[in-house]
Amino acid sequence: xxxYDRRYRGYTGTITPVNTRWMVLPRFAWAQVFKARLFTAFxxxxxxxxxxxxxxxxLHHNFAALANVGFDGANLAPIDAGFFAAFMGVQCFFFGGLxxxxxxxxxxxxxxxxxxxxxxxxxxxxxxxxxIGKMATLAVMISLITxxxxxxxxxxxxxxxxxxxxxxxxxxxxxxxxGAAIWIVTISLLSMAASALARRKVIAQTYLLGVIIxxxxxxxxxxxxxxxxxxxxxxxxxxxxxxxxxxxQVPLHAQLSPTVAWVALLAVCGASIAVLGKKLRxxxxxx
Amino acid sequence: xxxxxxxxxxxxxxxxxxxxxxxxxxxRLSGRAxxxxxxxxxxxxxxxxxxxxxxxxxxxxAVMHGHDVxxxxxSLTGTIGYMPESDSFIAGITAVRFVxxxxxxxxxxxxxxxxxxxxxxxxxxxxxxxxxxxxxFSLGMKQMAKLAQAIVHAPKILFLDEPTNGLDxxxxxxxxxxxxxIRDSGQAQIILSSxxxxxxxxxxxxxxxxxxxxxxxxxxxxxxxxxxxxxxQVETRGDDRAFAAAAEAIGCTCALISPGRLKMVLxxxxxxxxxxxxxAEQAVQIRRLDYKRDSLQDIFxxxxxxxxxxx
Numbered sequence: 001x002x003x004y005d006r007r008y009r010g011y012t013g014t015i016t017p018v019n020t021r022w023m024v025l026p027r028f029a030w031a032q033v034f035k036a037r038l039f040t041a042f043x044x045x046x047x048x049x050x051x052x053x054x055x056x057x058x059l060h061h062n063f064a065a066l067a068n069v070g071f072d073g074a075n076l077a078p079i080d081a082g083f084f085a086a087f088m089g090v091q092c093f094f095f096g097g098l099x100x101x102x103x104x105x106x107x108x109x110x111x112x113x114x115x116x117x118x119x120x121x122x123x124x125x126x127x128x129x130x131x132i133g134k135m136a137t138l139a140v141m142i143s144l145i146t147x148x149x150x151x152x153x154x155x156x157x158x159x160x161x162x163x164x165x166x167x168x169x170x171x172x173x174x175x176x177x178x179g180a181a182i183w184i185v186t187i188s189l190l191s192m193a194a195s196a197l198a199r200r201k202v203i204a205q206t207y208l209l210g211v212i213i214x215x216x217x218x219x220x221x222x223x224x225x226x227x228x229x230x231x232x233x234x235x236x237x238x239x240x241x242x243x244x245x246x247x248x249q250v251p252l253h254a255q256l257s258p259t260v261a262w263v264a265l266l267a268v269c270g271a272s273i274a275v276l277g278k279k280l281r282x283x284x285x286x287x
Numbered sequence: 288x289x290x291x292x293x294x295x296x297x298x299x300x301x302x303x304x305x306x307x308x309x310x311x312x313x314x315r316l317s318g319r320a321x322x323x324x325x326x327x328x329x330x331x332x333x334x335x336x337x338x339x340x341x342x343x344x345x346x347x348x349a350v351m352h353g354h355d356v357x358x359x360x361x362s363l364t365g366t367i368g369y370m371p372e373s374d375s376f377i378a379g380i381t382a383v384r385f386v387x388x389x390x391x392x393x394x395x396x397x398x399x400x401x402x403x404x405x406x407x408x409x410x411x412x413x414x415x416x417x418x419x420x421x422x423x424f425s426l427g428m429k430q431m432a433k434l435a436q437a438i439v440h441a442p443k444i445l446f447l448d449e450p451t452n453g454l455d456x457x458x459x460x461x462x463x464x465x466x467x468x469i470r471d472s473g474q475a476q477i478i479l480s481s482x483x484x485x486x487x488x489x490x491x492x493x494x495x496x497x498x499x500x501x502x503x504x505x506x507x508x509x510x511x512x513x514x515x516x517x518x519x520q521v522e523t524r525g526d527d528r529a530f531a532a533a534a535e536a537i538g539c540t541c542a543l544i545s546p547g548r549l550k551m552v553l554x555x556x557x558x559x560x561x562x563x564x565x566x567a568e569q570a571v572q573i574r575r576l577d578y579k580r581d582s583l584q585d586i587f588x589x590x591x592x593x594x595x596x597x598x
Contacts, residue, residue: 006410008465010474011403011441015394018361024391032379115375119436122339122369122446123392124361282341 018124025133026140033103033137042102043141046095050149053087057153061160079157081172085248088150088176092183093237096142097212103141104191105204107134112279113199121282131192131276138188147180175247183240186265189272190236196279212236229255233264240265293317294338294444294478298347301330301337301500308333309500311347316478318493318507320470323480324587325497331480332372334497335446338478339369351444352476365394368442368475370433372449376421382408383417386435393440400439407435412461427458434465438475445475451486459486466490488583496590503590508583519551519578521562525571533565547574 034040059066060079066072077083111117120130154173158166166173194207215234222231232238232255242254242261254261294316301309309330323331337344338351340360349356354363377385383404390400408417411431416424421432430450437445450466451459467490470477481487487494488508496504523530524547531541531549539562540552553559559576566573 008410008438008469008472008474009406009441010472011395011399013399014396015365016391016396018365018394021392021394024388028380028384028388031384110378114378115371115373116377118339118341118369118371119375119377119389120392121341122364122367123389124364124394125392282339283336 021125022129022133026137029137046145049090053153057157081248082250084172084176085250091146092180095145099142100187100191101205101208104138105195106201108192108195109198109201109204118282127280135188139184142184147177150176179244179247186269189269193272193275196276232256295350299344299349300346301333302345312502314505320477320491322487322491322494324487324494329497330500331497335448335480366443368437368445370437370447370450381418381420382413382432385421386439389436390439395440403439407439411435426453442475445477447479449481463489484583484587496587504586521549521551522575523547523571524574530569530571533569
């Protein structure tokens with residue numbers, strides 16, 4: 001039908017598979033977030049540290065290049081689990097955290113505020129599909145700046161150091177992926193839950209910041225008042241440190257037992273899913 | 288046995304928090320356009336939400352075009368178009384992106400969705416405004432954008448919840464024209480919920496009136512109109528009893544409402560001029576003669592007045 005032919009006409013063309021429909025959501029969401037130049041600049045900046053780390057690894061294997069500028073390569077910090085843990089720490093907690101704060105709160109709240117959920121859910125898209133689609137928006141973006149460059153550096157190091165290094169340090173590769181995946185799932189769910197609770201992006205951002213910053217402060221206050229370390233369960237960064245310490249097998253000065261940290265992280269994710277389950281509905285029943 | 292192309296409600300009941308909202312609705316809706324009527328809180332939107340699968344029925348079944356809304360929702364959603372009553376849009380995107388996105392979510396490939404988004408926006412009269420963001424639209428334009436997203440994928444069943452809400456007369460006329468065009472195209476069965484009887488009367492051939500979550504009236508409006516074709520209200524001067532008796536003698540059914548006022552139903556073979564002949568023979572003057580057919584308003588009011596809740 002041409003645009004000048006103003007008649008109602010049916011559609012007889014092909015239909016896309018139902019299980020791929022959720023992918024439409026992140027595609028449109030990315031187009032939306034990258035319209036902001038400031039965000040695009042931030043996203044570009046997120047690759048600064050991976051580029052610096054790439055150069056670092058290259059120089060490690062090219063002492064001659066360092067010698068040309070009068071630097072002794074033997075003084076460089078080794079490329080080991082600690083190096084990758086530090087690299088991933090910056091990428092996940094700083095850049096990934098900022099990205100969650102910028103993108104996450106805007107994922108669900110505008111749809112709730114503008115009553116768009118009935119439009120989505122009256123289509124071949126379930127509530128789970130909607131949540132996965134929205135979560136994928138953030139998860140893919142954080143992945144691009146965390147475990148994907150992390151694994152790139154890991155394989156670059158393996159390539160330059162040889163097959164033996166890869167075999168001996170395979171657990172670092174696993175830690176890079178798993179550590180980032182745990183963080184991405186947790187922060188994405190938390191961002192979406194904050195977004196679903198608030199109908200405005202700014203308020204959702206405040207909620208998210210509140211959970212991370214005020215959780216840490218409240219945890220410290222509990223520790224001081226009751227002379228305990230149990231307050232750290234409210235500090236999301238501490239929970240991640242504990243889990244990462246086990247994965248990378250490097251001392252990160254974790255204050256909790258791994259079991260407690262895992263249970264607390266699962267509780268955070270469970271609570272976020274419960275909030276999403278309650279809020280992501282086509283309509284609200286007023287009792 | 289469910290019938291393709293029809294919506295069958297069998298003892299459909301819906302409860303929210305233990306409170307019954309819809310009570311054992313049983314009906315077979317097979318019209319091209321079905322009007323859903325009822326006062327506020329009658330359960331119109333709840334019925335639509337149930338048919339859309341937003342929540343499962345508490346009891347009974349609802350089968351649309353051969354698919355149960357509870358157990359076979361996945362097969363249904365691709366064939367449904369829904370225009371909600373309340374403000375529903377996606378912030379920060381243009382109308383064409385909005386409609387395209389909804390088309391893609393309904394299963395159209397990217398290129399087809401983009402093409403149909405442009406066509407649909409042209410069709411609903413938003414061609415010139417399609418690159419504007421939805422927040423800048425007036426209420427009437429938002430209504431049209433909602434209609435566009437509901438029809439972009441050419442659904443088989445189209446739910447329109449108060450489509451003329453907040454529209455000025457020209458915009459309302461345009462909306463009604465579009466709904467009629469879609470109905471007449473035969474491509475979609477329309478379920479139109481409205482509190483405006485005129486909208487339903489103009490667009491629909493079948494009506495379901497709800498009252499307190501129960502069916503107060505269900506019928507084919509076309510048949511109602513045909514049945515009432517020969518229904519007359521007559522005002523006379525003279526011996527109205529003799530006139531009524533003479534009219535009954537030739538097969539008319541008469542009821543004396545008050546002195547000089549009669550209601551008559553004429554058989555197919557009797558024409559109005561026959562009444563004038565009888566009146567002349569009985570020396571009765573016919574002062575006024577109206578074709579009186581039960582309008583939807585009469586049907587609705589009767590349904591609302593009936594204490595049993597059913598006409």
